[in-house]
Amino acid sequence: MVKKIETMIKLGLINYEGDCLRAIKKGDKIIIKDQHGEELETTNVKGLLEFLDGYRNITDSEGKSWDYNDVHKDAKPKYLKIYEFLIKFPKEDL
Numbered sequence: 001m002v003k004k005i006e007t008m009i010k011l012g013l014i015n016y017e018g019d020c021l022r023a024i025k026k027g028d029k030i031i032i033k034d035q036h037g038e039e040l041e042t043t044n045v046k047g048l049l050e051f052l053d054g055y056r057n058i059t060d061s062e063g064k065s066w067d068y069n070d071v072h073k074d075a076k077p078k079y080l081k082i083y084e085f086l087i088k089f090p091k092e093d094l
Contacts, residue, residue, distance in 0.1 A: 011085040013051075014071050021058060021066055023048055025088055034060035045089050052082065 012019040013032075021040075024031045030048050032040045038061035041047075050056050054069035068076070 009085060009088050011081060012077060014066060014068070014075050015077075016075050020075075021060065023085065025085070028089065032058055034062075036061050045086060
């Protein structure tokens with residue numbers, strides 16, 4: 001689900017009864033946070049797409065490594081939600 005929080009836009013990346021990982025747009029950067037609200041990394045559109053395409057994992061604050069390819073399809077956002085999140089970035093970032 002894409003939600004606007006003040007000047008930030010967020011996207012739940014993996015959701016098992018709540019967001020396990022979420023992406024938050026802040027300016028031209030993307031902050032990845034886990035279910036505990038811990039900031040895991042700051043990346044850009046390319047880094048987010050590498051995760052969504054399964055080229056890299058993200059490790060949460062408890063040490064669990066998330067491989068997007070191994071996540072059940074029902075725990076992933078719909079493609080439209082990903083698109084709505086990504087169109088908030090300048091074209092040169094896409």
